[in-house]
Amino acid sequence: MTSLTEKRAPRTHDQKHKIRGKVQRREHLTGWLFVGPFGVVFLAFLIAPLAYALYLSLFQKKLIGGTSFVLFDNYVKAFTDPSFLSGAWFVVRFALVAIPVQIAVALAMALILDAVTSLFTRFSRLMIFLPYAIPTVIGAVMWGFLYSRSFGPLSDVFGLFGATAPDFLSSSLIFYGLLNIVTWQWAGYYMIILYAALQGIDPTLYEAARMDGAGRWQVARRIKIPLIAPALILILVFSLIGTLQFFNEPQFLRYLAAGTIGSDFTPNMYAYQQAFGLANFNYGSAISFALGGLVFICVYAFLFFTRKRRSFL
Amino acid sequence: MAEHPNISAGHRRPQRHLPLQILLGFLVIYFLVPFWWVIVNSSKDAPGLFGGGNSLWFADQIDYLGNLRQLFTHDGGIYVRWILNSTLYALAGGIGATVLAVMAGYGFAKYRFAARRFSFAVVLGALMVPATALVIPTFIMFAKLGLTNTVWAVILPSLLNPFGVYLMHVYARDAVPDEILDAARVDGAGEMRTFLQVALPLMRPAVVTVLLLSAVASWNNYFLPLAMLSDNRLFPVTVGLGLWQGVASANNAGGTSLWSLIILGSLVSVIPLIIAFFSLQRHWRGGLSVGGLR
Numbered sequence A: 001m002t003s004l005t006e007k008r009a010p011r012t013h014d015q016k017h018k019i020r021g022k023v024q025r026r027e028h029l030t031g032w033l034f035v036g037p038f039g040v041v042f043l044a045f046l047i048a049p050l051a052y053a054l055y056l057s058l059f060q061k062k063l064i065g066g067t068s069f070v071l072f073d074n075y076v077k078a079f080t081d082p083s084f085l086s087g088a089w090f091v092v093r094f095a096l097v098a099i100p101v102q103i104a105v106a107l108a109m110a111l112i113l114d115a116v117t118s119l120f121t122r123f124s125r126l127m128i129f130l131p132y133a134i135p136t137v138i139g140a141v142m143w144g145f146l147y148s149r150s151f152g153p154l155s156d157v158f159g160l161f162g163a164t165a166p167d168f169l170s171s172s173l174i175f176y177g178l179l180n181i182v183t184w185q186w187a188g189y190y191m192i193i194l195y196a197a198l199q200g201i202d203p204t205l206y207e208a209a210r211m212d213g214a215g216r217w218q219v220a221r222r223i224k225i226p227l228i229a230p231a232l233i234l235i236l237v238f239s240l241i242g243t244l245q246f247f248n249e250p251q252f253l254r255y256l257a258a259g260t261i262g263s264d265f266t267p268n269m270y271a272y273q274q275a276f277g278l279a280n281f282n283y284g285s286a287i288s289f290a291l292g293g294l295v296f297i298c299v300y301a302f303l304f305f306t307r308k309r310r311s312f313l
Numbered sequence B: 001m002a003e004h005p006n007i008s009a010g011h012r013r014p015q016r017h018l019p020l021q022i023l024l025g026f027l028v029i030y031f032l033v034p035f036w037w038v039i040v041n042s043s044k045d046a047p048g049l050f051g052g053g054n055s056l057w058f059a060d061q062i063d064y065l066g067n068l069r070q071l072f073t074h075d076g077g078i079y080v081r082w083i084l085n086s087t088l089y090a091l092a093g094g095i096g097a098t099v100l101a102v103m104a105g106y107g108f109a110k111y112r113f114a115a116r117r118f119s120f121a122v123v124l125g126a127l128m129v130p131a132t133a134l135v136i137p138t139f140i141m142f143a144k145l146g147l148t149n150t151v152w153a154v155i156l157p158s159l160l161n162p163f164g165v166y167l168m169h170v171y172a173r174d175a176v177p178d179e180i181l182d183a184a185r186v187d188g189a190g191e192m193r194t195f196l197q198v199a200l201p202l203m204r205p206a207v208v209t210v211l212l213l214s215a216v217a218s219w220n221n222y223f224l225p226l227a228m229l230s231d232n233r234l235f236p237v238t239v240g241l242g243l244w245q246g247v248a249s250a251n252n253a254g255g256t257s258l259w260s261l262i263i264l265g266s267l268v269s270v271i272p273l274i275i276a277f278f279s280l281q282r283h284w285r286g287g288l289s290v291g292g293l294r
Helices: A002-007 A013-056 A073-078 A082-115 A119-133 A136-147 A154-160 A174-199 A204-211 A216-227 A229-244 A248-253 A267-277 A281-305 B018-041 B046-050 B064-110 B116-126 B131-145 B151-158 B162-175 B178-186 B191-202 B204-220 B223-228 B237-250 B256-279 B281-293
Strands: A059-062 A066-069
Touching (some): A013 A281, A013 B116, A013 B131, A013 B151, A013 B162, A082 A216, A082 B018, A119 A174, A119 B018, A119 B256, A136 A174, A136 A248, A136 B018, A136 B237, A174 A229, A174 A248, A174 B018, A229 A281, A248 A267, A248 B237, A267 B131, B018 B256, B064 B151, B064 B162, B064 B204, B116 B162, B131 B151, B131 B223, B151 B223, B191 B204, B204 B256, B204 B281, B223 B237, B256 B281
C-alpha cells in the first residue's frame, strides 16, 4: 500500500503543506460529522439514563408526603437490605467460580483446535461455537428441560446405575445448574476469540522453540498463552461484566425451578422486581446504580492488577 | 509430551493426536446434547412428553408437521408475529448500530479533532457500564415521551454499541493506511466518498463482525423488551416464550399442552441465527480476532 504512494512523483514541500493545512482545517468538522451520530445516541441512551438513574436514586416516594429528596438513603437502605446483599454475594461468588471455569474450558479447547488440524476439528469448532447463536434465555430453558424431573433424561440416565438423579433445580444445586448453563453458553464464544488470537501468532516462533528443545506443552505454556494474554484479559473483562449483571438465565429458569429462584436471586432481578413489580422506581434505580458501581470497581480492580499485560484498552 | 524432532514442517502440518480428538468428541457431544433433546422432544405431543417414554429418543409417532401447525396457529398465530418482531428488532437495531459504530470508529481512527482523546476515553469507559443498569431509567424517560410499548422502545436503545466503535477504531487504524486516504483526497474525492469507496471496502471483515454481533445482541435481548413492552403482539420471541412458560407453569393442568409448543418454539427460534452464522462464517472470523489481538 505504501508503495502506491511512493511511486508517485514526490510532491513539493509547498504542495504537501497546502494539502496538510486544508485537511487539518476540515478535520475538526469532518471528524465530528463521523462521530456525531453515534455521539447523539451515546448521550441519549447512555449518559442521560445514567444521570437520570443517579438523580432518581436520590429520591424516595412515600405514601404520605409524596416524593422527597433523601440524598443517599436509598443506598444506605440497599447496602443494609438482605435481599440486595445476598444477591450481590451470589453474583460475586458465582463470578469467582464461573469465570475461571469458562475461560479454562475455552482455553483448553482453543489450544487443542490450534494444535490439531483435521476435518473433525473444523467441525468441532463450529459445534462448540453453536450455543453462542442461541439466545441466553432459550439456552437456559433448554437446560432447564434437561434438568427437569418431569421430562428430563437425568432420572433415566442415573436410574441405569441405580442412583437417584441430582436435581439441579433445587436450591442446593442451582448454583451448579447455572454454572453449567453459562459455561455451555459462553465457552464456545471465548474459544473462538482465543482461537483467532492463536492463529495470529507467527509460526516461526514455534520453530525456534522446538529447535531449543521445547515440547508441545512447553510451547503452549511459554509461548502461546503469554502471547494471547491480551485476548484472555478481554474475555475476562467481558465475562466479569456479564456475570455480575446476571439476569436472563435465572429469570427464565424461575418458572421451571419454582421456589428455588426468588425474585431477589440476583441484584438485577431484584432491581427489576422493585421497579416493574412494585413500581418503586427510585429504589430500583438505586440498586441498578449500586450494581453498576460494583461492576465498575471490580473491572477497574481487575484491570489494575493486570495492567502490565493489558494493551487492548 | 513426546517431542517430534523429525517434524520440521512445523506447526500447521496436519496432525492426528487421537486422544485429543476423542476428548474433543466428548466436548462436542456435551455442546450438542441440549439441541438433541429439543429436536427429539419437539416430535412429541403433550402426553408423549410427560408419559415417561425415553426422553432422549423420538416419539413412536413423529408428528413434526402437526406440532408445527399447532405452533404457528396457537393464539391466532402469535408465534409467527414474535419471530417477525425479533427479525425486525435484530435488523433495525443491528444495521443502525453498525452504521453508527463504523462511522464513529473510522472518525476516531482517522481524524484529529477537538476533544477526540477525551471522547474516545469516555466511549471506552462505557464498555464497563452494565447495559441492564440503563433499562430502568430509559424506561421512565420513554414513558414520559409516550414511547414505551412501541417498537421504538426496543430499537432505539439497541443502536448503542460502544464495543462496535472500539472494534472499528482498532480495525480502521490498522487496515486503512493514511496514505491511501490522502491519495484519494488529492485525486479530488470528498471525505464522504473517500470513506464509502476507499475505506469501507478495506474494513469489510470488521463491518460484518460488528453487524453480526449487534444483530445477535438485539435478537437475544430479553431484559429490555421485557421491561419496555406490555402488548404481547410486540414481543420478540424471547419474551414471548417466557410468557408461555409463565402460563404453562402457573396452570399445570391446562398448561401441559403449551410445554410441547415451548419446546418446538425454542427449536424454531434458534434456526435463523444458526443459518446466519454458518453462511457468514468466512466473513466474521477475521473480524473477531481484532479485539483480542491488540
